[in-house]
Amino acid sequence: MRKQPHVLVIPYPAQGHVPPLLKLATKIAENGIEVTFVNTDLIAAKVMAAMPEESEGWSLIKFVSISDGIGQEEDRTDFYKTTNTMLRVMPGNLKDLIEKINQSSDNEQITCVIADILVVWAIELAQKMGIPIAAFVPYGPATLALSFHIKKLTEAGTLDMNGNATSDGLISISEESLPWKANELAWSFPFNKKTQKVLFGALCAVDQIVKISNWVLSNSFYELDSSSCDLVPSILPIGPLLASNNSRHLAGSFRPEDSTCLSWLDKQPIGSVIYVALGSTGTLNQQQFDELAIGLESLGQPFLWVVRSDLMTGLVARFPDGFEQRLGEKVLAHSSVACFISHCGWNSTLEGLSMGVPFLCWPYFVDQNQNKNYICEGWKIGLELIRDENGIVTRHEIQTKVTKLLSDEGIKGKALKLKDMARRSLVEGGSSFRNLERFIVEMTSS
Structure with missing residues (x-):
């Protein structure tokens, strides 16, 4: 038997x-x-x-x-x-x-x-x-x-x-x-x-x-x-x-997921929201945190930023003065997302391309740099955020690259083709x- x-x-x-x-x-x-x-x-x-x-x-x-x-x-x-x-x-x-x-x-x-x-x-x-x-x-x-x-x-x-x-x-x-x-x-x-x-x-x-x-x-x-x-x-x-x-389907996350964002997201135009999630282990110092926050705010578009309690190096995440009141809700992904500022971990890479969302790449280590190379050079569905001589992604770099990405119809088209390819494989x-x-x-x- x-x-x-x-x-x-x-x-x-x-x-x-x-x-x-x-x-x-x-x-x-x-x-x-x-x-x-x-x-x-x-x-x-x-x-x-x-x-x-x-x-x-x-x-x-x-x-x-x-x-x-x-x-x-x-x-x-x-x-x-x-x-x-x-x-x-x-x-x-x-x-x-x-x-x-x-x-x-x-x-x-x-x-x-x-x-x-x-x-x-x-x-x-x-x-x-x-x-x-x-x-x-x-x-x-x-x-x-x-x-x-x-x-x-x-x-x-x-x-x-x-x-x-x-x-x-x-x-x-x-x-x-x-x-x-x-x-x-x-x-x-x-x-x-x-x-x-x-x-x-x-x-x-x-x-x-x-x-x-x-x-x-x-x-x-x-x-x-x-x-x-x-x-x-x-x-x-x-x-x-x-x-x-x-x-x-059990998510397997180590942190409870915040689903309170859905009603807020439903009010946003499709393809208007900038989604920022930099992974479960990467950290930012206060200067980099400020540059990202101010860079996002200056774009004048709705954005969702997943801010872990341990995102800051040795500190509790502290927004620039008055920023939290302007931020509103911290939320997760939704169909209204226009682009994905990502650390390019493999799970995030698969999720983003399966949703047909263009990337702005912010890798840290291990496989993330090569995933970024595939996103930007291989599949051509995103752009890399370049650090300055001090290792900082500046507010100007964020503003410039988001604007460039959202106006690039070629990248958007390739992202949608990959989305369809992923769907058909399953x-x-x-x-x-x-x-x-x-x-x-x-x-x-x-």
Whole structure:
């Protein structure tokens, strides 16, 4: 008698990684497959606190958590230290969880592990336990293709053993794909070599992870970057996996979402609102905060600015004098959005292009710079905000680029074409629809 399929899903414990995997888990559960979603204790508490109570997704997926070994009083901002602690503690905790599940019932044994490709230890554990593996890629195909080719680039002398480019020229892994700038590699942290070492180590493992995984699931769609997809064997693009307003699809956000904006947005003309969201980790100093605030205000258009409580470096966000009264409500995305001032994280990039919204790009680190290059040079659906000699995006730069973007019909047209391309990939018969269907069939019959 064949076992009933039971999928264990393990995201990397960070804001940009949990939501797309939770969306995928929901899609799998909707096919009648049992799904257990594993977070760390801390992340689980954040996700649960932010979820709407009425969400139907609660009954579809079983949520469990394991300790990451980091005490409540310990500093979690030290990426190097926290990563090493997790590597020491979490494999054993996950193994105990899987064994506990497998021993509870013959019908509930884990038949597949879907793990974020950065959670290398979970994928290696599944291999040791003889469980089929799906590696999930939460970033774009270009970053996956680069990571997959690190060994070749190192052997060719293009990269040194620490992931640094050996020259200032462009780094190309194929004639068809967009080249990488030497100072914009996905693992580059020039001012924090410890963080670079950890991230480079995780990405170095990608080629091995791809080889030992039964499936490589990419949160993208083939038509968006076919040349990068073609560089990675066995890749199955199944995206875009977007946050949905449907309460059934659990968002996976670490912060409660503010939906009070909808009545305000309904009063704004379609395509009139400037939407500003700079991600879950990037920070601004007071000077940069002021420049952005005044630059937006001076445009004389409605705008929505997502201001996290920890957006400011070491400070509580403080608006220029009198600004809060002029601002009104801080709100989220809506169909009235005219353009998107974004940090170009992969989730935000997919959401923006799936909505047909042109971008103003404000990247910080990791894959965001290359996503910006694709947005501006590859797909031509946005413009880059350039920092001055002091590293500040000035109010004048914001005014100039917003005005230029909103008058560029070519960019708007290309953005709408990508929106249609993304939509077609997801509907029945589309490339991502077929790939997800193929994965579910193969996974349930293996």
